[in-house]
Amino acid sequence: MDHEIDLVADQDPSRGYRLLPAAPVCAPRELTVTLRNPARDIVMISMWSETGLLPQPRASSHSARLSIGADRIASLSARLISLWQKFVQFEPVSGTNRPREQEPPYIRYADLSGRPRSELLAQVSELAREGAYMLGELLVGEEGELARFRGHLLSVLEHEDLRIRFDSDLGVPWPMLAVGYESLLDGGRLTGDPFRLFLGHRHQVEATSGAYSDYWWVSDRVRAVGSANLDSDLKSVPLATDVLQLLGSQVQLTERHFRDELLPDLSRPVLDEDLMYFFCHGSYEEQGGRTWHALRLSDELPIDAELVDGYRKPHSEATSRRGTVSLFHPLVVLNTCFAGAPATTGFTDLSAAFVKHGALGVLAPQIAMPRVFGAEFALRFLTRYLDDGLTAGLALLETVRWFAATYRNPLALAYGLVCGLDSRIAPAQQEGTTGS
Structure with missing residues (x-):
């Protein structure tokens, strides 16, 4: 007598045809810089190039021990971010030292091209000077190895249009750093365009968050899938509805407005989205002398890195044991x-939490971004990313340069890309969405 035998496949030898041995679309990085903090007072820096841009050392490699420690680097980073926040809040004053306008102009308008040239040049020049100062302090020291390392690194950073990865144990606002400030000075006065000094204006830049991901993702769907995770009150911001219309025209879109809509989806083994867009409020939470970041949708319930980690961790661990890929691979845009x-030390940031569990990359601002600018930025970036099919790194670089040239606004430089330099939405007629 024939008996039906139940067969259970405990393994997936093909891995769903989703794992590739190498990136299908991944241009080499002209420069990779690593900062490692093996002990409290020790920070090691190293660098290499995949294109031969750096001279090959006769022995060893390009590396050195920094003369400053992790605490000093953290303080410099926090200070630079705070200076950019002060730029946003700048208020021109009259002869009586009273504000000339009811609200700071850089909060009200994304287009600053109509502001007095001397005012804007002074503000952006100061940001460039501070960015150059921090880069100088990061590499300060006369020890032979460090001095040689500094010379090689600065000579490469002064190029333009490179693809650069900063792989660091420490949070540094890399796009806000600047090079070549002295070259624009003439008798103590800045004579050139300060926008082009920032690393985020010169190069495609990505950082890493300490999270590790060892696979490349390919999706062969006909239409990309995405979500808009929103605070409903922000729909009234100019151009916010234009962003939603763009998303709706380019991806199969899901809208979420409350935490209890997002968390059930995060808890699913498969959250197969190519793009997750957030436009909502973000703030620092504080308890017991510690601070960390959380965002909120239309309700007052916080969503932080530990919450994301808690909901995705069971699936990430399960797929790791099976040797497969968790179906969570979006580019996450946190316009928050x-x-x-x-x-803060002891807390994981949101970018790391998303990347840790499979996100191809995370794009997010490092300051409290004006709502008007946030919507303008999203529309410009997503148009280049979705409509034009550019990689996230190139779409970000072109967005930064567009705001600098057209609106004379440096705030796009405050958006940092964590991983995702090669992430892209392939045109519908082509096969694949790829990312790193």
């Missing part, structure tokens, strides 16, 4: 105040 700022 402070979402990209370094996390």
